[in-house]
Amino acid sequence: KQEVTQIPAALSVPEGENLVLNCSFTDSAIYNLQWFRQDPGKGLTSLLLIQSSQREQTSGRLNASLDKSSGRSTLYIAASQPGDSATYLCAVSAGNQFYFGTGTSLTVIP
Amino acid sequence: DAGVIQSPRHEVTEMGQEVTLRCKPISGHNSLFWYRQTMMRGLELLIYFNNNVPIDDSGMPEDRFSAKMPNASFSTLKIQPSEPRDSAVYFCASTLRGGVSNQPQHFGDGTRLSIL
Numbered sequence: 001k002q003e004v005t006q007i008p009a010a011l012s013v014p015e016g017e018n019l020v021l022n023c024s025f026t027d028s029a030i031y032n033l034q035w036f037r038q039d040p041g042k043g044l045t046s047l048l049l050i051q052s053s054q055r056e057q058t059s060g061r062l063n064a065s066l067d068k069s070s071g072r073s074t075l076y077i078a079a080s081q082p083g084d085s086a087t088y089l090c091a092v093s094a095g096n097q098f099y100f101g102t103g104t105s106l107t108v109i110p
Numbered sequence: 111d112a113g114v115i116q117s118p119r120h121e122v123t124e125m126g127q128e129v130t131l132r133c134k135p136i137s138g139h140n141s142l143f144w145y146r147q148t149m150m151r152g153l154e155l156l157i158y159f160n161n162n163v164p165i166d167d168s169g170m171p172e173d174r175f176s177a178k179m180p181n182a183s184f185s186t187l188k189i190q191p192s193e194p195r196d197s198a199v200y201f202c203a204s205t206l207r208g209g210v211s212n213q214p215q216h217f218g219d220g221t222r223l224s225i226l
Contacts, residue, residue, distance in 0.1 A: 034215070042219050043220050089153070091153075
């Protein structure tokens with residue numbers, strides 16, 4: 001069974017800092033990997049989706065990379081802002097299943 | 111542009127009662143997913159539908175759980191009888207044109223279920 005791990009579980013950074021969130025998965029046979037953001041009491045908002053044939057995707061200050069062979073993905077956030085404070089989850093799609101990590105709780109301090 | 115709409119937002123009920131959660135996917139989306147989120151187990155896919163047909167229900171924990179999608183704009187997740195361990199946040203999500211493999215999912219705000 002696919003296992004998805006996110007490290008660290010929590011991260012606190014000062015505003016303006018660049019940061020990297022990590023996601024690792026145990027089985028490289030995936031269709032895609034998605035990064036989500038979850039605000040308290042809300043559902044998940046899709047940030048970036050990387051197909052298995054792709055190496056990275058970018059949207060504004062966000063850049064996600066995928067290395068299938070090593071079972072790793074990173075989410076890079078440039079020039080962090082207090083509004084970026086949320087829980088970030090990664091999910092891999094394999095077969096008919098989505099497997100989610102437990103998330104990284106990010107706090108950006110003004 | 112309305113997103114995925116779930117109701118109720120909160121439900122508190124006593125053990126043994128029937129619980130029905132509702133979801134309206136984004137118009138035009140043909141895949142719908144039900145998830146459960148708990149602190150212990152994180153997010154788990156319970157079941158997903160493609161064109162109103164259940165494709166994979168292997169995540170449904172027990173026979174007490176059932177899900178239906180009578181048409182493209184409505185789905186229900188039912189728990190009967192409910193138990194305290196069913197307490198969680200239940201999310202519905204939908205995607206455009208296809209199943210699990212190739213489209214970003216759009217989530218509702220969830221139903222926070224508490225079984226006393």
